[in-house]
Amino acid sequence: MKRIEDAARPLLLCLFRLALCLLCTGIQVSAAPRLVFGLQAAYGLENGIPRNTSHIKMLYAQPQVGI
Numbered sequence: 001m002k003r004i005e006d007a008a009r010p011l012l013l014c015l016f017r018l019a020l021c022l023l024c025t026g027i028q029v030s031a032a033p034r035l036v037f038g039l040q041a042a043y044g045l046e047n048g049i050p051r052n053t054s055h056i057k058m059l060y061a062q063p064q065v066g067i
Contacts, residue, residue, distance in 0.1 A: 015041045015061075038064040 019039075039061060046056040 012041070012043055012059075034067055036066040038066065040064055
């Protein structure tokens with residue numbers, strides 16, 4: 001059975017490449033001049049805490065709308 005980090009790694013790499021391409025090429029992703037859409041994605045891993053058997057792993061993506 002694959003670990004969650006191994007399964008999420010290709011998705012995170014794809015999202016990072018997409019964000020890098022959008023930033024480098026200067027493509028404006030918007031519906032109107034004052035309405036801008038965005039996406040924030042993050043991955044967090046916390047382990048190796050002494051005297052604690054729990055491990056925290058989270059992957060989330062949230063849309064953003066700016067005016």
